[in-house]
Amino acid sequence: MTSEDARGEPGGRWSDLDRPPLDAASLRRALVRPGSLWTSLEVVPSTGSTNTDLTAAADALDEGTVLVAEEQNAGRGRLERRWNAPARSGLFFSVLVRPGDAKEGAEPVPVERWGWLPLLAGVATATALSRTAGVDTALKWPNDLLVTVGAEERKTGGILAERAGTGAVVVGIGLNVSLRTDELPVPGAGSLALAGAASTDRDPILRAILRSFAQWYGDWREAGGDPGLSGLQETYAAGCATLGRxxxxxxxxxxxxxxxxxxxxxxxxxxxxxxxxxxxxxxxxxxxxxxxxxxxxxx
The missing domain is CATH 2.30.30.100 (SH3 type barrels.)
Structure with missing residues (x-):
């Protein structure tokens, strides 16, 4: 079943009108274009883990592959910590990049600099959320996204980067978007909705995150993975809530x-x-x- 098919299930698990399904065809038209980082994009109704799926198929995939799941039932964070949320309540997706490949205008990035990819994803996500959802998002080193609910900092997202196949890295992002208080996995979690987001429409949020990631990734690649020359190190430090504590x-x-x-x-x-x-x-x-x-x- 595709995400489009899911729209026609009255009374089913996909019928929550406050949480419409993503339109894969529309996302592809907007993001998968000549000259773009993104080469393919698929939305599936449910999977165990988008990171696991891309990692398993990495050697057969091009750089710029994007896999989005409306629901994950075995989502993973660092050290195999679980990440679960109701269907269509958040954004759960992974992208595959090949930073070690030579590209026109960019030399291969040395392996020792690949550790910046999850931090890059954090910067890209935080800047995109500020623009599209009107939510200030802070970064907790190394891979958490924080929002303020009331006067309390709460985790609303996480990032997981994994080496995959030959020369690939899969970067997964999980983001709580419309979760209500009674749906939170733990009391200290948060969501964009609880943080007072101006919009919880996942489509423009996903587009903004992927465009922001592509921009930061391109700048980082052109700088040979140098976090200073690309501006990544300075921008990450400016948004990192961990510093000074x-x-x-x-x-x-x-x-x-x-x-x-x-x-x-x-x-x-x-x-x-x-x-x-x-x-x-x-x-x-x-x-x-x-x-x-x-x-x-x-x-």
């Missing part, structure tokens, strides 16, 4: 590093200034959790 990085095996988050370095690592006067960089792949820490003890 005292946090605790929980490490595998039970260790931890506590300090003030003072920078995101050129490798995309969070730099913590510890009480001992040492600056410790931590990578997203090296931690289990990043949590707020209490005030530093007095001397």
């Amino acid at each position: 005292r946090v605790r990085a929980e490490l595998p095996g039970g260790g931890q590093i506590i300090g003030e988050a003072v920078a995101v370095d050129g490798d995309g690592r969070l730099v913590l200034a510890t009480q001992d006067g040492v600056q410790e960089p931590v990578g997203a792949g090296d931690i289990v959790h990043l949590k707020a820490a209490g005030p530093a003890p007095r001397e």
Whole structure:
């Protein structure tokens, strides 16, 4: 069944008039064009995980493949954490890129810089949401999207980047759009609707995110993946709610590093200034959790 077929199920799971299905044909007309990053776009009614689907087929896919699901029943975050939401209540999609391929006007991006892709996706999503939904979105390092509900910061989205096949990276984005309070997976979660979004129409929001991603990805590729030259590092830092806060990085095996988050370095690592006067960089792949820490003890 296609997403278009789903419109005609009166009384069925797809009949919520407040949550109309996405129009795949319209999205393709708007986004899949000559010279665009996006080469194909498919919308499916339901799948386990769009990241899993693209990762499994990566070697047969072109750069710029987009897969969108109206519902995911096995959505994944970092470290296999689950991401579930009611059908059509959010945007759940993955894109496949090949940053190591040579392109006209752009050299291959060194593998050591590919770790910037989830941060790039965060910047692209946050800037798009500001324009289309009128919602200020902050970035929690390394892969969360935060909105303010009342006076409280809440997670409304997450990003997962995975190496796939030969030379590909699949970047998945999950975003709570119209979830109501009684639908939240956990009390501390949020949605664009709860944050007072001017619009919760998923179609223009998805278009804006993909166009923003394509722009940032193109600039990053032209700069050889250099986050400074492309403006990515500065823009990420400006929107990162983690910087300036005292946090605790929980490490595998039970260790931890506590300090003030003072920078995101050129490798995309969070730099913590510890009480001992040492600056410790931590990578997203090296931690289990990043949590707020209490005030530093007095001397």
